[in-house]
Amino acid sequence: MRQVDQALSIIAENSCKMPIRKIRVAKSLGFILAEAIYSPMDMPPFRQSAMDGYAFAYSELQQFNVVSTSQAGDFSNKKIKKGDAIRIFTGAYVPDNLDTIVMQEHTTVKNKTVEITKMPDRFANVRNKGEQIKENQFVLENNTVITPAAIGFLACLGITEITVYAKPKVAIVVTGNELVKVDKKLSEGTIYESNSIMLESALQGIGIKKIETFRVKDNLKATKKLLKYCLATFDVVLASGGISVGDYDFVKEALLSNGVEELFYKINQKPGKPLFFGKKDKTIVFALPGNPASTLTSFYIYVHPALKINMGFEAIHLPKIKRKITAQFENTSGKSLFLKGLYDDEKVTILESQSSAMLNTFAVANALIYLPYDVVNVEKDQEVLVIPLN
Incomplete structure (x- = not known):
């Protein structure tokens, strides 16, 4: 025994x-990566607006002529003259010679003229190319658990398949x-x-x-x-x-x-x-x-x-914590015990009906209390090992 x-x-x-296998990213929730992943591209792949507002070349000017509009999905790298600005929306392409975006809440607009009421710092609200991650940069390491966020991140990099443990x-x-x-x-x-x-x-x-x-x-x-x-x-x-x-x-x-x-x-x-x-x-x-x-x-x-x-998990066991037991307990069996219990931030209570044939107590328990075979007497408020199940 x-x-x-x-x-x-x-x-x-x-x-x-x-064994390892290829799997579509969209179906990979809960799988474990078997190979590290590196980015196939810069993200974002271009200079991108972080706000709805107006893009301009930073200067001492407070007023600008609004000469065009850039929304997400548009592309225009036409040079914008000093004193001009473009209406821009979150996620949109920022032309090369514009370096700052003022959020629309800090402007007033009249007859295609925008006045900045609260000047941002230079380079504000512009996401630079590769700001999140650069091409060939490390993305996720081997043995990573694939979560919804990981799936979203991989998808935004255009990655459709990954290698995981079956x-x-x-x-x-x-x-x-x-x-x-x-x-x-x-x-x-x-x-x-x-x-x-x-x-x-x-x-x-x-x-x-x-x-x-x-x-x-x-x-x-x-x-x-x-x-x-x-x-x-x-x-x-x-x-x-x-x-x-x-x-x-x-x-x-x-x-x-x-x-x-x-x-x-x-x-x-x-x-x-x-x-x-x-x-x-x-x-x-x-x-x-x-x-x-x-x-x-x-x-x-x-x-x-x-x-x-x-x-492929590295952490294989259920977590273990320590809690103070709410009542004295005696283990005269000479066996290690796994007792159904209820725990909170400080204490743990041994529940009634510990029979191996009964699930009524197990159905409301949120933990197992582990008492090794060589522990006979447990005093009230003594710390014991608790295995949370919730």
Whole structure:
């Protein structure tokens, strides 16, 4: 049986980045850059007005004749005489021999004559060519997360494709004769199956969209057949249930018979002790406990960092903070605990209903409280490690 830190180290050592691929910038939200990007052009590509106003050559004059108009998209580099100005709008081309723009709020205009009521500094309100970025200048570094702002920046440079790490294809395998799809009627002895929907949501929450869910009865032959297909087809396999030591728990046996290398089985923790992690070729496998709270806890602590490594992230774990606990707590289990909690700017409270089978508390929790196995007594107002989930 592994301790939490040992299990995390094994997962990190055996998870690797996905292959790189070209992708359209418009579809790249949430992907991680696999290659640095350099600008193919100056931005802005010409001297550009930063204001709606009037462009002129800076001098001691206060009044100018308005001789033409320049709006965004127009181009004219006609030389403007001293004492003349042009009406100009934000984003418009600034002719070479004009160097200053006065915003329209600081002028009065009458009969095509503009008078400046508040003179700007020389060169005011003119964006120089390449002011934002110059041609061949570094734009985004390798391992950058693509955000909406990054997409906008790349688009304004005319970049349509980038090289990123692919995202993994994930199979969810749910076992259990007692499980019924949520749109079906329950019969005696059955319960609604919620783990697959929960895991799909958690995967989508970190940007993974290629997800397929399979259901299999508690039957060794059927489980072997389904897992053989998933191991050959997907990058990550998440099995839910069937991993404990009951007479009808066939997942571990089915994985091993399909050539999966067992890297660890069972972690000294609560909830989620019967957790299996293995690998076949480049496919990684997590067999998660069937109890819903155990499944979700195991996803956040162990599956999440493995998937982040797959996608090329450098920060792979959920953030950790410290808060003062609101009540004394005793851990006599000898196991590391992940307790559902509610935290604020100063404190954290352990919630009721910590059972691994219950999601009612998890549904309102905004954090997990981590207590290592060797911490027995926690006093009120003692700082503890908190893993925010919001």
